[in-house]
Every structure is written in C-alpha cells, then in structure tokens.
Amino acid sequence: MLTYKVQPKSSVSPGINTCQGCMIDVIFRNLLDVMGEDTVLVIPPGCAAQFSGCGPESAVTVPGIQGNLENSAAIAAGIAAGYKHQGNDHTQVVAIAGDGGTVDIGLQSLSGAMERNDNILYICYDNEAYMNTGIQGSSSTPMAAETTTTPAGKLVNNKDLIQIVMAHHVPYAATASVANIPDLRKKLEKAKSVKGCRVLHIMSPCPTGWGYKMEKTVEVAREAMNSGAWVLLEYEGGKVKLGKKPKNLGDVDKYFSMQKRFKGIDDAKKEEIKEHLIARYEYLEKLASI
Numbered sequence: 001m002l003t004y005k006v007q008p009k010s011s012v013s014p015g016i017n018t019c020q021g022c023m024i025d026v027i028f029r030n031l032l033d034v035m036g037e038d039t040v041l042v043i044p045p046g047c048a049a050q051f052s053g054c055g056p057e058s059a060v061t062v063p064g065i066q067g068n069l070e071n072s073a074a075i076a077a078g079i080a081a082g083y084k085h086q087g088n089d090h091t092q093v094v095a096i097a098g099d100g101g102t103v104d105i106g107l108q109s110l111s112g113a114m115e116r117n118d119n120i121l122y123i124c125y126d127n128e129a130y131m132n133t134g135i136q137g138s139s140s141t142p143m144a145a146e147t148t149t150t151p152a153g154k155l156v157n158n159k160d161l162i163q164i165v166m167a168h169h170v171p172y173a174a175t176a177s178v179a180n181i182p183d184l185r186k187k188l189e190k191a192k193s194v195k196g197c198r199v200l201h202i203m204s205p206c207p208t209g210w211g212y213k214m215e216k217t218v219e220v221a222r223e224a225m226n227s228g229a230w231v232l233l234e235y236e237g238g239k240v241k242l243g244k245k246p247k248n249l250g251d252v253d254k255y256f257s258m259q260k261r262f263k264g265i266d267d268a269k270k271e272e273i274k275e276h277l278i279a280r281y282e283y284l285e286k287l288a289s290i
Helices: 024-034 072-086 100-104 107-116 163-164 181-193 214-227 253-257 269-290
Strands: 037-044 091-097 119-125 172-176 198-203 233-236 239-242
Touching: 024 091, 024 119, 024 181, 024 214, 024 253, 037 072, 072 107, 072 119, 100 107, 100 119, 107 163, 107 253, 163 172, 163 233, 172 181, 172 214, 181 198, 181 233, 214 253, 239 269
Parallel strands: 037 091, 091 119, 119 198, 172 198
Antiparallel strands: 172 233, 233 239
16 A cells, blocks of 8 residues: 655645756745745746746745846835835745846846845845856856856856945845755844845855766755855844854865866966965954954
8 A cells, every 4th residue: 555745834846846956945945934925036037937926837835926137136125115015014025046146137136125225035046157047157156167158167256245245234144055954044034033135145056067966965065164165154233243164264175076167177276266265264254353
C-alpha cells in the first residue's frame, strides 16, 4: 500500500520549476513564512518571475505583480502609498529582484524609494550575473569571474550594494545568505517589525552560472562567508553591526576552486582580490566601532 506524506501548508507551491540547486524557492518559502499571507509581491522579469502574480500559473498564493526590470521599487512604493491612503498599515509590500534588476538597471528606482523612505521591503537575491538571460556579467559580478560577457574574467571589483544602501540612511538593512537560514529568518523578522524602506541583500549562488555541482550550493555559500567574499551585517538606526568574523578572511583559494567561473584566475589576481576583501572588512569594522 502506498502512503503519501502530506505537505505542510505553505504560501509557496511544493513543486517549483527552478534550476536544480537553486535556493530562490527557499528564500521565498522563508520570506512568506515570516511575512505571512498579508503580503503583496513585486517581482520583475528574472529567475524569480515564476513567483509573480496570483493566477493559476503562479507558484505562490499571495497576490503580486510582474513589472518591468527597472522599476520594482517604484511599483512597490506606489502600492504602499495606495495602502497608506486607505489607512492600511499592516499589509507587507515586498519587492524582490536579482542583482541585475537591483544593482544595475533598478538602482535609480531603489534609490528613490530609499530617499523617500517608502514603506516597503526590498530584497535583492544576488547570484552575481544575469543568469536567466545567458549568464551575462552584472555590476554584482566579482573580479575575475567569467561570464559570457567577461570571458577572460571581470577586470574590476563589483559594486558594494549594502554600502550604497547605508548611504541613504534607511531605517533597516542587512545582508544574509542561503547558507545561514536562521540568520536570514531573524533579519526577515526584524525587517517585518520596522516601518519605512528596508533592504535585504541575500547571496544566492547559481550552480548553472557559477559552475559547481547542484548539491554544493550551501557549501559554496558558506565558503563565501568563510573567506570574506560575503559579509553578514546589519544596519539599523545609523549603526553597523557585523556578524561573525570570517575565519579565513581573504583566503579565496578554496572558494574559487569550487567554481568553474574562476578557473582562469592567476596568483597575482588572487592576491589583489585578497587585499580588497581584507581592506573592505577592515573598513566595515571601523564603521561598526563608531
């Protein structure tokens, strides 16, 4: 006799058509588990587009809209303004976009929302390239990483989104990683409790674009934190709070060796990246000491 395990009630479908090894659905499951059903999603075209809307093709039960690639924050701000006009201060308005739709083409829209302190939560799931359109490089692609538009490796460092966000003096911002779900949930809970423009920047490695086995996603993300390539922090009330210090700060050998996108890197470039990661972390330590 066949028996079937009953799926727990969730706002996200039990079967998602993401690439194997992708953690975007894990981000969505935890996001909606924390935020609850009283949530509206704004998602641009991208890897997460299947989570858009409320029709039968959607993977979520909450309402939402898919706008243009560049204006997710503006759409979310308009929805939040409409709710405010109605006297609704409880519905969570969440925009969630990739690094291309955030750090590149969506940055001006996000900057405006942060300047106005619109009552939205903006989440960037960062896989460090335009993965769903052919793995083109983005402003979030790190130095030396190969993409279809940087076949010899990117020549410059990536934008530091969280520092751009902090420069807008938003009430709450944080970085998170799919390798530390308890930390992610804690930060989602904090973001839910704060009014105004909140921003979460979440590292979400891509096995397809980064070139590693699908079952290694969490391990790759964890090694990014160990090396300082990804730093966990919170920004609240003008203060920076760092997470646990990377245990192998600047040592990117293991992290890079796990991914095909860094296969062409030489020792000189590794040393340059090491110096950059150490200098960035020391700068964040100074901010955290103020």
